[in-house]
Amino acid sequence: MDAFEFLRTVNQVISGDRQKDYGDPVSSINRMAETWSAVCPDMEFTPRRAVILMIATKLSRLAHNPNHMDSWVDVAGYAAIGAELCDEKTEDKDGQESITGEH
Numbered sequence: 001m002d003a004f005e006f007l008r009t010v011n012q013v014i015s016g017d018r019q020k021d022y023g024d025p026v027s028s029i030n031r032m033a034e035t036w037s038a039v040c041p042d043m044e045f046t047p048r049r050a051v052i053l054m055i056a057t058k059l060s061r062l063a064h065n066p067n068h069m070d071s072w073v074d075v076a077g078y079a080a081i082g083a084e085l086c087d088e089k090t091e092d093k094d095g096q097e098s099i100t101g102e103h
Contacts, residue, residue: 001069010076018077025081051082 001009014025022028029047032054036045045053058075062068 006072007076010073010080013073014077014080025077026084029081029085048082048085051078051085054078055082 019025023031026047029050033045033047033050036050037043055075055078058071058078062071062075065071
């Protein structure tokens, strides 16, 4: 599969079956961040932090099996959602967001 075909696949996944199953990607990430924050009340999970952590999860899985195409698709999909979130105002006062939840 070449890069353009791969990106078309990512687009189909994000806007197709996964959107049917989980709803709009940004809304899904927002729900995820809110849920994680509720489960771990001592930590703040922003939508962008949730995206970073999901990418890290997929990279961990790829370290075990680098040929698992679905994980590559997921990494690219989460990266696309993260890029979409760049337009939203969720940074701290310095324009930065720490992955640890600390500013």
